[in-house]
Amino acid sequence: MTTRPFLGWFALPSVLIAIGIAASFLAIVQYSFRAHVPGALDPGGLTFDNFTTLWKAVYGQAFVNTVLLCAWTALFTLLIGYPLAYAMVRARSAKLRSAILLISLTPLFLGEIVRTYSWMIVLGNRGFVNAILMDLGLIDRPIAFMFTMTGVVIALVHFTLPIVVVMLAAALAHIDRNLERAASSLGAGRIRRFVTVTLPLSVPGIVAATSTAFAWTFSAFATPQIIGGGQVQTISTLVYQVGFASFNFPLAASLSLVGLLFTIAVLTVFNTGIRRLERLGGHGA
């Protein structure tokens, strides 16, 4: 550590931003304990009503939907992302590696709207997939993807894939190849080498990727809103609806707050659980 005092001032802008973040979070907490005054944007007096309102079935259903979407999306994203990350890290030619990386990252840089709209065209009743299946005579009537959980999960997997691939690739790239060579010299075939060496060593990356996938899916808004079309309500779509359709910002704030606490709880349980598993398996410190 060097001690050149004046350079410490470089932290000042970030301190101001941190204060802004903390203040907006406190504003949410504060609002969630205030009464909603219909027709007014300013909240009323102190109350616990918002949290009791959240026990209603609509909100409970949104929680269930969100958790299901997060779980399915995380699962399928891992199943698709792992081979992709593996192929990228292990590709022999630099060109192939770059191509896989660029293709898997493209969605990340195209934003939620372009991607969601594109999936709408793919999955719609007269969309690409249904048109092909009907032309081939495989189905008589279009399969309903829009406004269903299936459709939302498909689009969300696409939404979450890039970040999961990057995290898995980082984990796989840092595995010492000598361990695999050692296994190979001891006579392990490719499948055995993968299952007993590579896969276990990539568990920390899988854990990190799963929790990130979970958090991203939880945060997704445009995809459930457009593909779900109001039929698949999630916490995010409900927060927006409560806020901008009925201007009940106190209720939107309490819904966000409970949602956030819930995510943190899930991620904490998940991470500690895995860490304990790792210690049992002898991988951790």
Next chain:
Amino acid sequence: MKKTALDHLLDWGGRIVLGAILAFVLLPFVVVAIASFNDGAILSFPPKAWSLRWYANAFEYRDFGAGLRNSLKIAGMGAAIALIAGAGFAYVIDRYDFALKRTLNAVLMSPLIIPNFTIGLGLLVLSAAVSMPRSLGLVVATHVIIVLPFVVRSVYVSLQNFERRYEQAAESLGGTPAHVLRTVTLPLLVPGLVSGGLFAAILSFNEFTASLFVVNQSTQTLPVAMYNYVREYADPTLAAVSVIYVLVVAAILMIVHRFFRLEKVLNVE
């Protein structure tokens, strides 16, 4: 090593799986490109006639132009502010120990966990509580908060790989701290700063959810304008906008890749 029949099977199976996954990733963009040249007003496959009318429509629709200008302004300002603040913070946490360092770090990194809709709602409610109007400044502030963690991480990674001996050499030759910073430290950090800034700009340009909460009619960004369009109209104009969007972003990515190699920027080597 000799390849067994099983190895060949695994090779081919792997190639097919890889191809299928890459096709899944690219499929929506290919389909949206086809749809954008569809002459009909209703999206259907395969298109019966082809035309460029939706591109013309996209260029004529006012909200897209205004949204693009806003987005460029916001992404530029947001990335610049996030870069200054983020690089400063990364430098300070790399070089100094101070009280509350971990707290500050946790707060600044929290937007990686806090959903964007919560960040947007929080800033909206905060601006209402302090009676601040929903100006462009509020949108920029929102974007800075969201992209800052990425800048900090990117600059911090370059600081970790930093050769401290150059600084020490400059100091032993009598350079003042400010001089060393300007002539040695900053030039060596340029790749990290550029990639951090570009990432910040691209992420900010794409940010949608939090923006939806804090924009108004005059500050709406391109993604918000696109969202509003898709809620109101069902014609393929948005497909044309999406194609242009994809081309622009892909071009930027290629340039970044050419100069900085994405593998390096993303630390997957």
